Amino acid sequence: MLKFRFLLWALTKLLQRAVKKNAACARYIHEKRLVFQIQTADGTGRHFSIADGKVNSSAGLTPNPSFTMTFRNAQRGFAVLSAKDGTDAFLSALRDQDLVIRGDFIEVMWFQGLTAYLQADKALDPH
Template identity: 70%
Template sequence: MLKFKFLLWALTKLLQRAVKSNPACAKYVQGKKLVFQMQTRSGAGRHFTIAEGKVNSAAGLIKAPGFIMTFRDGPSGFAILSAKESKDAFLTALHTEDLAISGDFVEVMWFQGLTEFLQPGKT
């Protein structure tokens, strides 16, 4: 579970760095207002806020996020989020029910676009 929590914290730092160092990423988040969370079925997780061109997060869950990614448990969440082939890992996890996504799927797709800026060479 600790690795999962650390990965969620590190995701925030990676997104913050991408926004700060990549003008295309900064433009992508400009004007966006979104709160979402990633959690385990047992309720451990973190919520993320994108507002005013910045990415922030805090430990714990909130009542009404735009979407929620719920992983079966910490180890499966870590494995899915850290997989080299992330799109395949997400699709497989959805199929095997190791991952459930609820909420606004348009926002989920927007977030997937944001994570593309974490890939090497993305401008």
């Protein structure tokens, strides 16, 4: 559970750094307004907000996110979110029902685009 919580906190810091150091990433979120959360089935999680060109997060859940990514448990969440091949891990988790997504799927896809800026080999502009 601690690894999962730490990973969610670290995700915020990594996204903040990407926005600060990568002009393409900053442009990607420039006019975006979004609140979403990543959690486990038992309700442990973190909610994230993107607004005014910034990424922030807080521990706990929010009542009206645009989308929610719910992992079966913290171990599966950590494994999927920290996988080297994130796309395959993400799709496998969906297929195996280790991950359930609720809400606006278009926003989920937008978020997947944002996470592409975290990949070292696509650091300049993944799009």
